[in-house]
Amino acid sequence: MSAYKMMSYKIRCNINSCRVNKGMSLEDFKFIYWMEYAHRMWGRGLGVVFSLPFMYFLAKGYITRQLGIRLSTLFALGGAQGLIGWWMVKSGLEEPSTEYVQPRVSPYRLATHLTSAFVIYCGILWTALCVVMPDPPSETLERLRGAGRVRKLALPVSVLVGITAISGAFVAGNDAGHAYNTFPKMGDTWIPEDIFSMDPLIRNFFENTALVQLNHRILATTTLASIGGLWYATRKIDMHPAVQALIGNTLGMAALQVTLGISTLLSYVPVSLASAHQAGALTLMTLMIILTHTLRRPSPAVLRSLASIPGKMKS
Numbered sequence: 594m595s596a597y598k599m600m601s602y603k604i605r606c607n608i609n610s611c612r613v614n615k616g617m618s619l620e621d622f623k624f625i626y627w628m629e630y631a632h633r634m635w636g637r638g639l640g641v642v643f644s645l646p647f648m649y650f651l652a653k654g655y656i657t658r659q660l661g662i663r664l665s666t667l668f669a670l671g672g673a674q675g676l677i678g679w680w681m682v683k684s685g686l687e688e689p690s691t692e693y694v695q696p697r698v699s700p701y702r703l704a705t706h707l708t709s710a711f712v713i714y715c716g717i718l719w720t721a722l723c724v725v726m727p728d729p730p731s732e733t734l735e736r737l738r739g740a741g742r743v744r745k746l747a748l749p750v751s752v753l754v755g756i757t758a759i760s761g762a763f764v765a766g767n768d769a770g771h772a773y774n775t776f777p778k779m780g781d782t783w784i785p786e787d788i789f790s791m792d793p794l795i796r797n798f799f800e801n802t803a804l805v806q807l808n809h810r811i812l813a814t815t816t817l818a819s820i821g822g823l824w825y826a827t828r829k830i831d832m833h834p835a836v837q838a839l840i841g842n843t844l845g846m847a848a849l850q851v852t853l854g855i856s857t858l859l860s861y862v863p864v865s866l867a868s869a870h871q872a873g874a875l876t877l878m879t880l881m882i883i884l885t886h887t888l889r890r891p892s893p894a895v896l897r898s899l900a901s902i903p904g905k906m907k908s
């Protein structure tokens with residue numbers, strides 16, 4: 594994009610901001626500016642913090658070929674995240690349909706930016722876990738079989754946690770948290786009448802404030818119920834104590850996350866609670882990543898060592 598076009602975008606943004614935010618003081622503007630500036634500098638700083646040690650350890654020969662490819666991919670994704678962030682911000686500089694509509698970024702681009710951040714974070718976490726714990730804790734073949742049974746249940750729950758977190762981006766992108774600030778009903782009804790008011794139908798799932806919030810409520814409730822079901826179904830399975838503790842902690846975090854979501858909604862989305870709710874989503878996702886990593890199948894060498902110990906086969 595040329596400097597002239599970027600300047601025209603900024604001018605239009607400033608004009609629209611003056612129309613909508615007439616009461617904004619200079620201090621209010623400075624706060625928003627420095628938050629955005631710090632976010633950009635933080636992202637660039639992460640790139641430096643990641644790349645310098647990576648190049649050092651690569652030059653020293655401490656990084657295997659497989660790990661090097663994985664880390665290079667994560668670094669490339671980090672660079673792409675910066676481009677996605679610019680692409681997202683650019684959508685907020687477009688001229689609103691009327692002077693009374695507040696300029697905001699596209700919910701699709703916001704969801705893409707958040708999803709990309711989650712993918713990078715999960716990739717880094719999984720890679721770090723693989724380095725510090727090459728094989729999962731496996732004391733007996735019986736516990737190994739138990740871990741396999743739990744893994745089949747934990748994987749779909751992990752996917753559901755991710756989908757629920759992404760749906761939260763559409764809630765934020767459509768400012769849906771400032772509508773229907775009641776729970777468990779949405780206003781006076783369980784299901785608002787205007788959930789399919791947009792054409793074509795598919796737009797309602799991503800742009801209709803009522804349906805976007807309803808979807809997030811349903812997904813959050815389903816996630817909590819699924820994690821509760823995972824905990825209940827695995828109570829009597831013989832597995833490592835670390836796995837049992839992780840499942841219990843995940844259930845507690847899911848309950849806290851739902852509580853934070855409801856509190857944020859009922860309080861008309863204060864920044865402090867909204868930030869805590871977003872951090873809760875990342876914490877819950879972290880626990881699910883650690884759980885699924887701990888439940889993964891061990892290497893053939895570990896399997897052979899367990900099979901060679903008759904006493905442990907029966908324990």
